[in-house]
Amino acid sequence: MKRVELECINCRTRIPLTKTVAGCPRCGEVILEARYDLSDLNVEKWRKELARRPHNLWRYREVLPILNTENIVSLGEGDTPLIKSQALAANLGLKNLYIKDERQGPTASFKDRQATVAISALKELGIDEVVVASTGNVAIAYAAYCARAGIKLWSFFPSLTPNEKMREAALYGAEVIKVTGTYDQTKELAAKFAARREIFLDRGIKSVAAIEAMKTMAYEIAEQLTETMGLLNDDLAEQQPWRAPDWFIQGVSGGMGPIGVGKGFRELYDFGIIDRMPKLGVVQSIGCAPMVEAFERGQSIATPVDNPRTVIATLATGNPGRAYELLYDYVSDYGGTFVAASDQEAFEATRVLARSDGISVEPATGVTFAGLFKMVQSGVIKPDDVVVVNCSGHTLPVELEILDEQWHRQFDLTLRTHGPTLPQEGLISALEQMSQTTRRVVVMEDNVDAARLIRRLMQARGAYEVQLAHDGATGLQLVQSERPDLVITDLMMPGVDGFAVIERIKSDPELQQIPIVVITAKELTARERAWLNEQVDLLLQKGGSIDEELVETLVTKIE
Numbered sequence: 001m002k003r004v005e006l007e008c009i010n011c012r013t014r015i016p017l018t019k020t021v022a023g024c025p026r027c028g029e030v031i032l033e034a035r036y037d038l039s040d041l042n043v044e045k046w047r048k049e050l051a052r053r054p055h056n057l058w059r060y061r062e063v064l065p066i067l068n069t070e071n072i073v074s075l076g077e078g079d080t081p082l083i084k085s086q087a088l089a090a091n092l093g094l095k096n097l098y099i100k101d102e103r104q105g106p107t108a109s110f111k112d113r114q115a116t117v118a119i120s121a122l123k124e125l126g127i128d129e130v131v132v133a134s135t136g137n138v139a140i141a142y143a144a145y146c147a148r149a150g151i152k153l154w155s156f157f158p159s160l161t162p163n164e165k166m167r168e169a170a171l172y173g174a175e176v177i178k179v180t181g182t183y184d185q186t187k188e189l190a191a192k193f194a195a196r197r198e199i200f201l202d203r204g205i206k207s208v209a210a211i212e213a214m215k216t217m218a219y220e221i222a223e224q225l226t227e228t229m230g231l232l233n234d235d236l237a238e239q240q241p242w243r244a245p246d247w248f249i250q251g252v253s254g255g256m257g258p259i260g261v262g263k264g265f266r267e268l269y270d271f272g273i274i275d276r277m278p279k280l281g282v283v284q285s286i287g288c289a290p291m292v293e294a295f296e297r298g299q300s301i302a303t304p305v306d307n308p309r310t311v312i313a314t315l316a317t318g319n320p321g322r323a324y325e326l327l328y329d330y331v332s333d334y335g336g337t338f339v340a341a342s343d344q345e346a347f348e349a350t351r352v353l354a355r356s357d358g359i360s361v362e363p364a365t366g367v368t369f370a371g372l373f374k375m376v377q378s379g380v381i382k383p384d385d386v387v388v389v390n391c392s393g394h395t396l397p398v399e400l401e402i403l404d405e406q407w408h409r410q411f412d413l414t415l416r417t418h419g420p421t422l423p424q425e426g427l428i429s430a431l432e433q434m435s436q437t438t439r440r441v442v443v444m445e446d447n448v449d450a451a452r453l454i455r456r457l458m459q460a461r462g463a464y465e466v467q468l469a470h471d472g473a474t475g476l477q478l479v480q481s482e483r484p485d486l487v488i489t490d491l492m493m494p495g496v497d498g499f500a501v502i503e504r505i506k507s508d509p510e511l512q513q514i515p516i517v518v519i520t521a522k523e524l525t526a527r528e529r530a531w532l533n534e535q536v537d538l539l540l541q542k543g544g545s546i547d548e549e550l551v552e553t554l555v556t557k558i559e
């Protein structure tokens with residue numbers, strides 16, 4: 001029989017797992033950690049058995065705080081894919097960037113993990129009504145799992161939360177209370193309401209359920225990285241450690257995600273299943289970055305932000321309390337950093353991620369990626385590092401912030417219709433008009449991923465038909481056959497290089513009018529530079545990354 005106790009992270013008092021626990025009875029600390037008596041667990045046998053179990057979060061049940069598996073309330077959460085980034089990774093110069101796609105859970109964020117553990121625990125404790133305060137995703141996940149468990153949920157939201165998210169909680173049958181105030185104030189109000197009505201408040205067991213639930217990401221990441229990247233050494237597979245990444249990166253509000261993941265890696269380390277601890281990259285929104293500010297001042301205690309200035313509700317915890325101290329300790333022990341990104345940088349990163357890797361996220365995860373970009377640019381993350389990003393939260397409810405007015409083209413058929421059939425002529429001429437505005441571009445670049453990224457960004461920007469060539473000879477053929485409106489070329493390419501390509505285009509009377517843009521990472525001599533400035537329309541030294549700003553510059557040459 002499994003034994004679980006709760007341990008106060010402050011004074012280390014141990015208490016049994018019961019519903020009356022709302023914090024440490026001795027010192028009042030609200031963060032408690034589950035401790036398991038695993039003296040009977042044979043780690044080697046367990047690993048073998050894990051390989052045979054169904055792929056969901058509960059496959060790690062030995063290290064989860066539920067005593068009777070009949071109490072588990074599940075929607076098939078966990079085992080989200082670990083996706084290897086291609087174009088984005090190439091653009092960042094990272095060899096091993098992995099995206100833990102937590103969007104692919106039942107309610108599209110990693111709060112599914114917290115909900116399955118918390119609501120199962122409530123069921124085990126015989127609780128049938130609960131109060132939660134949330135910036136959105138926790139309440140949505142709780143609402144779904146409470147519906148399944150037959151538990152009544154009161155969900156309190158700050159007014160910053162998008163209405164779409166509140167409506168989703170309401171759809172699952174939760175009571176929705178919208179509070180005009182900050183998230184921290186909303187939490188206080190929810191606590192008062194729960195106390196007055198004597199309803200169970202999530203806060204008491206929250207830290208336990210959240211930390212235990214989030215840690216399953218660490219277990220999955222280690223298993224999946226080992227599957228994808230292979231064992232370090234093929235002999236004796238059963239005794240080989242699993243792989244741990246060099247970095248785990250997450251956008252942080254209350255901090256339970258990385259605290260839980262940190263605990264998960266620590267447990268794996270103590271079991272001897274991994275042989276090193278990853279560093280933590282914690283990212284916050286600049287308008288609400290109490291952890292980053294404290295870290296930059298070298299302080300282990302954060303000063304709360306009273307009035308968060310961000311439109312990204314998911315990350316609007318102004319007072320991180322003890323959570324920051326735990327993360328600070330982790331980073332002091334195993335390495336890592338705290339960085340902040342602005343809302344604008346987050347929206348931009350969201351677009352880049354969607355267009356380069358086909359992954360659409362909510363702005364909170366845009367913050368995560370914007371932070372990742374900074375850690376790479378500042379050299380904190382190295383090209384060979386194995387990096388895993390917690391990619392949580394789908395864009396759908398909140399994409400308003402991310403796209404501008406020109407995101408679509410409109411066709412109004414009602415204006416052209418007189419009677420039951422479509423006037424074919426009018427329709428076709430309208431379609432033709434549309435295709436006439438298409439500009440053709442030839443890109444010569446031997447780095448396939450970089451070339452594809454340019455193409456994707458240009459296609460997303462407007463009606464551009466972009467053809468790629470990975471060497472100069474193919475590129476020249478394309479220019480001759482296509483007569484493009486713009487040529488974009490690299491200088492260093494196999495076979496016919498960029499200099500030769502430019503010379504050939506400029507000496508051909510039929511082609512010499514075509515504007516040429518050179519994008520190069522090559523160190524140029526003064527002579528080369530002077531020659532290029534004579535011949536081409538724009539010379540871009542590629543120190544920075546291929547992004548929308550760069551594409552804006554490119555299209556000025558043909559618009």
Ligand SMILES: *Cc1c(COP(=O)(O)O)cnc(C)c1O
Binds near residue numbers: 393
């Ligand atoms: C909850 C949430 C966060 C913040 O997580 P914490 O670990 O609690 O700070 C970040 N992004 C998304 C999408 C979330 O749902």
Ligand SMILES: [Zn+2]
Binds near residue numbers: 008013026027028029
């Ligand atoms: Zn205590």
